[in-house]
Amino acid sequence: MGVMQGLERRSDSELGQEMHQFAAELYPICRSITGNGIRQTLARIQERIPLQVSEVPTGTQVFDWTVPKEWNIRDAYVKDPSGKRVVDFQESNLHVLNYSTPVHAIVPLSDLKPHLFTLPEHPDWVPYRTSYYKEDWGFCLSHNQMLALEDGDYEVCIDSTREAGHLTYGECYLGGRSSDEILISCHACHPSLANDNISGLTVATFLAQELSERDLRYSYRFLFIPGTIGAITWLAGNHEIAERIRHGLVLTGIGDAGAFHYKKSRRGNAEIDQAAAHVLRHYSKSAEILEFSPYGYDERQYCSPGFNLPVGCLMRSVWGTFPEYHTSADNLDFIHAAQLAESLRVCATVVDVLEDNRRYRNLSPFCEPQLGKHGLYRSTGGDSIGAEINARLWVLNFSDGEHSLLDIAERSGIPFLLIRDAANLLSEKGLLCVASEDYAECDGRAQ
Numbered sequence: 001m002g003v004m005q006g007l008e009r010r011s012d013s014e015l016g017q018e019m020h021q022f023a024a025e026l027y028p029i030c031r032s033i034t035g036n037g038i039r040q041t042l043a044r045i046q047e048r049i050p051l052q053v054s055e056v057p058t059g060t061q062v063f064d065w066t067v068p069k070e071w072n073i074r075d076a077y078v079k080d081p082s083g084k085r086v087v088d089f090q091e092s093n094l095h096v097l098n099y100s101t102p103v104h105a106i107v108p109l110s111d112l113k114p115h116l117f118t119l120p121e122h123p124d125w126v127p128y129r130t131s132y133y134k135e136d137w138g139f140c141l142s143h144n145q146m147l148a149l150e151d152g153d154y155e156v157c158i159d160s161t162r163e164a165g166h167l168t169y170g171e172c173y174l175g176g177r178s179s180d181e182i183l184i185s186c187h188a189c190h191p192s193l194a195n196d197n198i199s200g201l202t203v204a205t206f207l208a209q210e211l212s213e214r215d216l217r218y219s220y221r222f223l224f225i226p227g228t229i230g231a232i233t234w235l236a237g238n239h240e241i242a243e244r245i246r247h248g249l250v251l252t253g254i255g256d257a258g259a260f261h262y263k264k265s266r267r268g269n270a271e272i273d274q275a276a277a278h279v280l281r282h283y284s285k286s287a288e289i290l291e292f293s294p295y296g297y298d299e300r301q302y303c304s305p306g307f308n309l310p311v312g313c314l315m316r317s318v319w320g321t322f323p324e325y326h327t328s329a330d331n332l333d334f335i336h337a338a339q340l341a342e343s344l345r346v347c348a349t350v351v352d353v354l355e356d357n358r359r360y361r362n363l364s365p366f367c368e369p370q371l372g373k374h375g376l377y378r379s380t381g382g383d384s385i386g387a388e389i390n391a392r393l394w395v396l397n398f399s400d401g402e403h404s405l406l407d408i409a410e411r412s413g414i415p416f417l418l419i420r421d422a423a424n425l426l427s428e429k430g431l432l433c434v435a436s437e438d439y440a441e442c443d444g445r446a447q
């Protein structure tokens with residue numbers, strides 16, 4: 001049974017609401033690239049899917065990078081001269097410059113201001129800022145909040161630690177018939193930001209949950225990792241596994257109301273590029289396909305030239321192109337139940353395509369077989385052949401051991417699932433068989 005059929009037992013509104021609710025559970029946690037926030041996040045995910053959590057010590061060399069000190073925070077505030085908390089971490093974790101070193105001091109407003117970050121163009125929003133690799137402290141607040149600060153002495157307190165510890169990531173492995181792997185990767189390092197981070201975590205978690213109930217051709221590896229340093233750390237420790245990755249997707253920013261965007265892998269013509277583009281063309285409205293560029297999310301690491309893995313990035317609105325990006329406006333109202341459910345279905349359809357994409361061989365290649373004799377043609381003549389019969393003719397003609405079902409779907413303009421159904425039926429009727437190379441690679445192994 002295909003993934004879509006499994007998901008179809010549930011309505012979009014039911015599924016979307018459950019996904020949004022899960023996003024709301026993750027939203028308040030103060031995550032960063034290390035620390036207890038990411039551990040708490042992984043613990044929530046672990047309630048739904050099998051997850052192996054790894055801890056990599058501070059100072060570990062990972063290619064050109066070093067695993068940083070671990071950051072944790074309990075509280076932070078700025079108190080005005082009357083003792084009132086005017087900036088309060090307890091209200092929103094975005095108020096602290098992520099990775100701030102600890103501080104507790106009384107400072108005049110003029111000394112405080114260089115440590116304050118605002119967004120003058122959106123004076124009611126709080127920006128999200130980080131300082132992972134430079135030791136610094138700071139607060140983020142709305143521009144209007146800052147304008148209201150009067151001269152005087154302010155008490156600043158950041159009750160944080162930045163010391164030797166670990167980098168934490170989670171890995172969900174689902175074994176299939178083949179040891180060849182499909183990688184699904186998402187970042188888990190942003191604090192209260194809904195689309196950038198939590199939407200990807202949510203869709204990946206629900207997809208893993210769905211796939212865990214399936215008989216799978218490929219093995220699947222879901223990574224829940226801190227952005228950049230997490231992907232680099234994982235790749236540094238898993239060279240051999242990386243060689244088994246046949247297809248991969250980075251999921252990010254897929255809960256907002258924008259149209260889908262798929263950024264191709266560095267290879268540009270990998271099967272995942274073909275599959276994602278096909279699914280978006282046939283199963284979603286106004287999607288856009290973007291060429292690879294060495295900037296963005298963790299596809300940058302997977303597609304670094306030494307690895308050059310076939311990993312693309314699936315998003316809705318593209319990071320950095322919408323004003324809510326990296327601000328307090330990327331909140332739970334910015335992502336929607338319907339879009340989360342639709343994103344899950346699109347991912348599941350891409351998985352269906354990859355699972356079922358094979359090359360076949362026509363066992364009756366000299367002229368067309370007489371379809372009617374095999375019960376594969378309409379019984380009475382008419383003006384046009386139906387879509388199903390058309391799909392059968394395409395599959396028969398191009399099943400030469402060279403063209404995959406996805407190639408045939410692309411060339412014919414027929415949706416993949418219709419082509420696949422035609423191939424299944426023709427196989428049942430003895431007119432088609434899986435090309436021997438594909439059988440050995442995908443279906444014959446470990447059975």
Ligand SMILES: [Zn+2]
Pocket residue numbers: 190196326
């Ligand atoms: Zn981000």
